[in-house]
Amino acid sequence: MRIMVIAFSCKVAFGSRNKMPWAAQRRRPDAKPTISQFLPHAASDKGAAVTLDSTTEPRTQELRTDGDTPMPPVFDDAFRHSLSELFRWRRDVRRFRSDRVDMQVIAELIELATLAPSVGHSQPWRFVIVEDSARRKAIIDNFNTCNAAALANYDGAEAALYAKLKLAGLCEAPVHLAVFCDSSTADGRGLGRMTMPETLVFSVIGSLQNLMLAARARGLGAGWISILEPREVATILEIPAEWRFVAYLCIGRPEEEHLDPELERHGWQARLPQSTVLHRR
Numbered sequence: 001m002r003i004m005v006i007a008f009s010c011k012v013a014f015g016s017r018n019k020m021p022w023a024a025q026r027r028r029p030d031a032k033p034t035i036s037q038f039l040p041h042a043a044s045d046k047g048a049a050v051t052l053d054s055t056t057e058p059r060t061q062e063l064r065t066d067g068d069t070p071m072p073p074v075f076d077d078a079f080r081h082s083l084s085e086l087f088r089w090r091r092d093v094r095r096f097r098s099d100r101v102d103m104q105v106i107a108e109l110i111e112l113a114t115l116a117p118s119v120g121h122s123q124p125w126r127f128v129i130v131e132d133s134a135r136r137k138a139i140i141d142n143f144n145t146c147n148a149a150a151l152a153n154y155d156g157a158e159a160a161l162y163a164k165l166k167l168a169g170l171c172e173a174p175v176h177l178a179v180f181c182d183s184s185t186a187d188g189r190g191l192g193r194m195t196m197p198e199t200l201v202f203s204v205i206g207s208l209q210n211l212m213l214a215a216r217a218r219g220l221g222a223g224w225i226s227i228l229e230p231r232e233v234a235t236i237l238e239i240p241a242e243w244r245f246v247a248y249l250c251i252g253r254p255e256e257e258h259l260d261p262e263l264e265r266h267g268w269q270a271r272l273p274q275s276t277v278l279h280r281r
C-alpha cells in the first residue's frame, strides 16, 4: 500500500529540527527545499499529465531583487481585477475530467498552501496524498455510508433534492488529498492559542483556501469533502492519533466551469445578502 505524507514539519519528516538536511542553507531563499522533493517522480507518469504553464516556474525566479534583497511585486489594477475574477470563478468541484495531474503541480499547490498565516507561525497543516487504490476505495465506501446516513436526516422534497445532489467526485478525481491538523505540534510554542486552541485548525483551513485558489488559477478544481467519519479516515490512512482530520480534497481538471455554486444551481442554498453577513456595532 502506498501513502504519501507531506508533513512539512521537521519533527515528522526528519525526527528533529537539528536533523533538517537543509538547515545550514536556510537563510538563502533559493536553497529552500521544495515540497516536490518529497514526491516520487513516478507519480506523474500515469496517463496524460496536465501540462505546467509558465506560472509554475519556481517563485524565486519571479522575484525582483535589489542586490540580495527581494523587492515586493507591484499589484496593479489589472492584477486586482484578475484576482477578483479568480475569487469569483473558484468553485467547489465535484465533476472532474479523468486527465492525470502532474504531481509537480500538486507539490506547488501544497507549497503555496503552506504560505498561509498560522497561529504563532505553528504551520500545523499536514497533507496526505492518497494514491493507494484500496485506501481510496475505503474512503469512497465511507463517503457512501456517511452520505446515506446524512440523507436519512431529511424528509420529503428536501430528501429528494438531497439525493440528487452530487456531493463528491471521489471516483473521478485523479488526485485525493487528505488534510490534517497536528494538534500536538510544539511549533509556534503555543503563541496565540492559549484561549483559543481551535486556532490551530483555523490555520489549516486558511491554507486550504490558498490551495483551492492556486488550483483554480492553474485550471484545476478542488472539491472539499466533509461527509466522512474522521476516525475512519484516520484508520484508513494510518494517521497519527494527534492529527485531527480537517478536509478530504479531490483535485483535477473540472468538467465544467460556473460562476454559481453547484448548491445554488440545484436549488439547495442561495447566496446570502450582505445584510445577513455584514454587521455594525
Ligand SMILES: Cc1cc2nc3c(=O)[nH]c(=O)nc-3n(C[C@H](O)[C@H](O)[C@H](O)COP(=O)(O)O)c2cc1C
Pocket: 090, 091, 092, 093, 094, 166, 167, 168, 224, 225, 226, 227, 260, 261, 262, 263, 264
Ligand atoms: C468545511 C467545508 C466542507 C464542505 N464539505 C462538502 C462536502 O462534503 N461535499 C460537497 O459537495 N461540498 C462540500 N463543501 C463545498 C461547499 O458545498 C461549497 O463550498 C459551497 O456550496 C459553495 O460553493 P462554491 O465553493 O463553489 O462557492 C464543503 C465546503 C467547506 C468549506
